[in-house]
Amino acid sequence: MLDAYSLDTQPLDGLGVDMVPWVLTSVGTGRAIDYVYIAELYPWQGTNGVTYGAPLVLDAGMLDALPGQEEQPPGSTVPLYFADRGYLTAPIDSIAPRRLYEGRVEGFSVERRLPLSPTDSRRVAGTFGLLRLRNDDGMLDSLPDSFAIQGRRVVVKRIVRGQDLSEAVPVFDGVGVAWEPGDGVMGLTVRDRTALADLSLLPTYGGTGGKDGPAAWSGKPMPGVFGIGRWVPLECYDTALGLFRCHFRRIKSVLALWDKGGAYTFVGDYPTEAALKAASLTGGQYATCCAEGLVRAVPAGLSYAGTITADIEGDAEGGYVETHAEIAARLLEIGGLGDLVAGGTVTSHAAYLPGACGFAWTSQVTVGDAVSAVMQSCASWWGDDRTGMIRLGRLEEPGVPDLELVPGSGLLDVTPSTLPASISPAVWRSTVQYRRCNSVISRDAILFSADEATKAFAEREYREAPPAANSLILPRYPTAPELRINSGFDNPGPASDLASYLQALYARSRGAWACEVPLAVAASLWLGRSIWLEWPRHGLAQGRSVRVVALPEDVGDRIATIIVWG
Incomplete structure (x- = not known):
């Protein structure tokens, strides 16, 4: 049986508590609240x-x-x-x-x-x-x-x-x-x-020399790579030895390194910067010190032909992370909020979006903006709940409702609400891009010796997975929007899955409604909860399964206006 609530206009006289204009009564128990x-x-x-x-x-x-x-x-x-x-x-x-x-x-x-x-x-x-x-x-x-x-x-x-x-x-x-x-x-x-x-994510160089950067770099952010970053541009802090910083702390590996599209050969990984400096390298070779986020590359000629770029498996302090949820949780941990992240939401999010992804920052960004960038790339959300815990999630089709809101039983009024133009009235096509090139180089500027695959990759920022589309929508809604997401995914499979999810979610004509309910009803809800909604107007006469997407509460009011979507 679905829960229900009613409004009782009886004062609390004789109940041993302060008088209020009216109180809420639970239908199930008959007790005043x-x-x-x-x-x-x-x-x-x-x-x-x-x-x-x-x-x-x-x-x-x-x-x-x-x-x-x-x-x-x-x-x-x-x-x-x-x-x-x-x-x-x-x-x-x-x-x-x-x-x-x-x-x-x-x-x-x-x-x-x-x-x-x-x-x-x-x-x-x-x-x-x-x-x-x-x-x-x-x-x-x-x-x-x-x-x-x-x-x-x-x-x-x-x-x-x-x-x-x-x-x-x-x-x-x-x-x-x-x-x-x-x-x-x-x-x-x-x-x-x-x-x-809302604090800076990236530590800065001190400008004291060596891996702390030259004096001119004092206050400059160090690079940060999480997951797999492709063609991340690197800056040399020691031109004599060809030393570069990939990340501000431990990384997993540097998969490949290029100089203007010319590939270098990997020699090995060394435990310290000192050992990396002492390594014997010849022209066109590179080696790493993953423990300190460093790489050394010896030019193939007298000097580098252009910007050194690398494919980096990034942050590995405490273990390597590569899914959107894991990276978001790692960023929050770096920001000192690790204890506030609800671990269950990280696990569940990684289960329905399991693909490897990557993000690289070479200019300063706040922890919050970095997390938002990660979650936006997979059409997900993040934020704290009533208890102060931080959760990760995404909007889903309304599920099986366990609460019924109908006139006379927990529902006081309903009015239509406006949907964002980017998804209204319905989306006709969803396109998801993947595998970002973090340092785009025109085909004319790349080395002649680079192979065709390298040239094709370097000249475009993203690859594009096959879009998901509904051919029936445009004839009905000629101005229907198209969704385009720049995902952090590294492979086309997860990107295609994300496109299918978006199209299934937004291809239908959806609605949103503002519902006035007693506080006792709002108090039983949470964001994302599925409920059954009936109202004689606004297309709800036959009832509809919806999700709660906005939940307000006011100390001075015993009525709340929630927003539902479905």
Whole structure:
């Protein structure tokens, strides 16, 4: 039996809880659901040298409610607890008996939205409102000067009054950005945890000489290669010995090396830069120090004919990675977010997109932008969920629904929503490109001695897998769009599979709908969940299986407008 919910207009009078205009009642249990929103802030206590208002002190009632707890000394993390109504946990609460949450939360909203089009940004779109704390008494005036919140953890949860804290449901688990004092309000801007990925991916040269680069390279990003990068351009840091850096740390191998299309012969791999320097090489040969991401190439003539390029099996620190999911997880690990990646989503993503791929960066990029580039190349998405964990996934056909939304049972209103132009009304052809040449050279510029296969590869940035198309769409929709994806795949098979997946997903005429539902319904949903939707209008009279693609929540509202697609 599918779950269902109804709206009860009875107040909570006589139930031993605060009065609210109306409450939600679960059809299955008949019990009233009285939600309380709690906020837990974990700033760093310490002065920034500015005096602003009176120093913040813990309320005496709070100290009484927390036996044995004292104010923390400067230079430590101090938890601050607030709620939309004053809330005291039970004496037998398993996490924090008799913890007091001050009733200061005045407003907070959050929405997460999956990208519908493969051409959209691949990070789950998070919109986070200002966390507003009532401050008409001035008790929070000193927060900006006494507590550093930037990059510190901020958690908002929803709990049914009387439940144990262990049963509280996360609504937001992210980081603070800045305090925003206002008239009678202390505001706090927040971001999801993917904000921590907005840091530079590539380390830079110090300019001290040797593999740290010449003085002119000081501050210049080192190259980064993940998976298999073809024809990655290299720069020489030691012209006397012909030493190049391929990657900023350990790599798996350098499969091949060219000078303007002329192939070099591989000699061997050496454990250190010193051993690589001492290796005996003749003209037209190359050797590697994979442990340090280095390669040495001796010119075939008096000097190099052009830019040295290499086929590199890249980052192998902790093991070589080559699928989109593995590379995305490795990038997040480098950014310090490895512990936040939900490993199950990496495994499942690698299972349905198993092909080897590769990406190379020779100019600076943030970890977040690098992950987005990897996920966009395979029409997938990444982002954090309500719990703050980072997940990888892709949009799929609606599955078997386990929740029914129909008029009078969990559904208040439905209005049509707009689909992106890149997939509307239907896609007539999907083309996926593969095996990128990272250093394109015109046929006229390549060495005459290079073979035809090398010339053909070097003059085009991508190869193109056979497209997937539906000949019935264009006669019906003459302006129907075409999808074109520059994948990171190295071989045509996985690229063709991706084209078939895209065409099957977007060749049909799809729709999106905004659905008003009670908070109790929205609280039971997650992004990507399949549900059954019926409504007398908008093509839904016979019902339709759809997926949840946008999920909002507002502390001040017990109605949520979700977006579904199918």
